[in-house]
Amino acid sequence: MATFIFRRLLQAVPVVLGIVLICFVLLKASGDPTHMLVRQGASAEERLMVRERLGLNKPWYSQLGRYLMLDLGRSYRQERPVLDIVLDGAAVTARLALGAMIVAVALGLLSGIFSAYRPHSPIDYACAAGASIGISVPAFFLAMLLILIFSVKLQWLPLPAPEAGKLAYLVIPVLTLGMLSTALIARLTRGCLLEEMTQDYVRTGRAKGLQDLKALTGHAFPNALVPITTVIGNNLAGLLTGAVLTETACALPGLGRMIFEAISQRDHPVIMGGCLFFALIFVAVNLGVDILYALLDPRIRYGHE
């Protein structure tokens, strides 16, 4: 296992460097960022001064070299180190992602198991309808709808404010973010369970008098967990990279909004830092999922092939 983890970490190095390289090329291709940084009507000399201050007049290889050494420097727009900005956003996003994942896993697994227990029953259809809505409703619309219902009309929850540390302000964004993952997990769980239920071992068990529910939760469910874990992992990685629309609607300063603003303001170091961070998240989550596989499925072993 240790060798496996070490090898995977080594593989991550070219991935991260590759992402830096691709980002760098794309950013350079997108034009000169200094127009956004000076006032409208600034002279060419003023812009040159800004270029010099930001190190943009250095040759491209020296600029790229700095990024490759993971020296992110300071934001062009805010007077703060990029690392501070990214970690600040990550703290908010991590909390949202965690909350959303808890909702999604709990609700998704439960509704998936119910649907599989009595397929084509009214409960199954209700779950299917709920999942379709969850997949198709845009996050921004859902967030605004929840705000309108719970904050404006019923006044059960406060109106959005940048309070990532208070539970009341997190309910709406967590539900909004969790909705899509809930739907995906529910549908996948149902599908996997139904497939497992047709396997020989389940049929044998039932022939020996095993109850449906017992067969489902005790025998089929553990075997269906591997594909479900993959989806949960991918979803978690997606959630950890932030959600622009939900964060904007709910006034939370997360990673999604941070990188969106950085892109619209051509804040290259922050974009670079964000992309790097996302790359690391994906590498880490994939590694975590692989380790979970081994725990969940004894047949999967890594290392000495």
Added chain:
Amino acid sequence: MNRIAIILVVLVAAAALFFVTTLGNTKDDFEAGAKVFRIPLDNDPKTLDPIKVTDVDSDGMCQKLYNTLIRLDKDLRPQPELCTEMPVWDATEKSFTFKLRTDVRFHNGRPMTARDVKYSWERLLDANESARPVILKSVVGAQELLERKAEKCAGLEIVDEHTFKVRLLKEDPIFLIQISMVNAAVIPEEAVLEAQAAHKTFSAQPVGTGPFKLSRWDYGRRIVLRRHETYFKGAPKIDGMICELVPEPQTRLEKFMKGEFHVSDIPFGRLKVLEQEHPELIQTNSSLRTNYLGLLLNRKTDDGTIVPVEPLGTNLKLRQAINHAVNRQYICETILEGQGIPAQSVLPPGLAGHDPEIKGWSYDVEKAKALLAEAGYPEGKGLKEFDFYYRKDPDIEQTALAIQNNLGAIGVKVNLRSLEWNAFLEKVYKDPPEMFFLGWVADYPDAENFIDWLFHTSQWGEPGNETRYHNPEVDKLLEEARTTMDSNARLKLLNRAEKIIVEQDVGWVLLYWKVNKILLSKSAKGVAEQLCPLDVGHGLNHVDFSKVDLE
């Protein structure tokens, strides 16, 4: 079963982690019952360091933290702020002498002296740090300091503790207006050094003389300001301000309606309804912004000679026809819901020098068609199609569509091309399209900032003359104005140039002057009467908050 146990353990651990992180004790910034003015922000300000300010958001915050020697009053006339009286121009020595107030204290308690003014202004001339050294360009020795050929600026003299003299290279009629910009604010040197010693920027721990001091800046969340008890105009009546970041305009409006903010902007498309339901909450002020449809008039050949562009630059009748074809009234009333006035001149109303005599161009389709025929393109026959570039933004997009329709009605075919702001500016600067939508907001409220900046040949392209307007006669008038100290004579020169530009040369297709409309709570006292053309958006940038109270 142990595999299900793993799932359960992971879930419960995650839930526990989630709840623990939301239990952190968040202390309130002010005691219950404190008078706190609440303003929504849509973005963090870029900086709270006055020499770096170039944008409206940062300006709004800095105006609350700092003071300048001169401040513009509601009618945009320079008034003494940190000095006791207006400085008098000494024509023989070419200097201004400022008598500083003796009762001004910084947030750190130290009294302000002439040394601080010299330090702050020399810092403004530090090419490495400053965003607007241009403010002091006419000061003796400024250029040398900017190019690091000198240590100090020779033209900034400390006469005594509270007397400060500025020597200029030549007559500069707008110097006093320029130093009213927040960039020229006075700050204490020790605060800059303290920030450096702590490996922080001055922006993160700013110290000024203003009515409020920074208490907390949580990036992406809020900025909390506290009252400056020893403020030289008397401690403000309110205890502090909380500026909270809410990026979604609908939410800002809801929060305002619920009383969580004292002021708010009006989301696009919501004005008409609000005007019917809550007319008492809406505040209107003109702003110093002129929006126009730019036509590319000239270009430079490789050897630098200026030649007019075919056909827009060469055909005056064509430009006149386009001007008569645009329905400005429709744009202002239907698209902007009244947040615009059809523009008749370059200088917006409210600005000294605005000349109501200049009548601009009326909407007259028949006249436009006739002029187009006279121009040699009856019903547009033989005329090329133009690419019309604009910034991607809902109200600009609607305006561009309306213009496309208007021009199509007389036979001028226009293709709409929208770009994101940075890409749009790059296009206009480097490879100018023949038609584009652009606006100009005054950096400082002076006619020169419009007429000279946008039409003098030396401002070609990027610095402001985006239509590449070129008329030697206008250049001469503008150059004469640059050194005319008598303000009436100077404005006359600028008006003469403006008249030539608008009426004779048809340099721009003027569209509208922007009108600023915001929502203001009834409980905020002393704000509405202070609003002036320098207030853009809902940041209440130019409101003196030492005079504001809450009920």
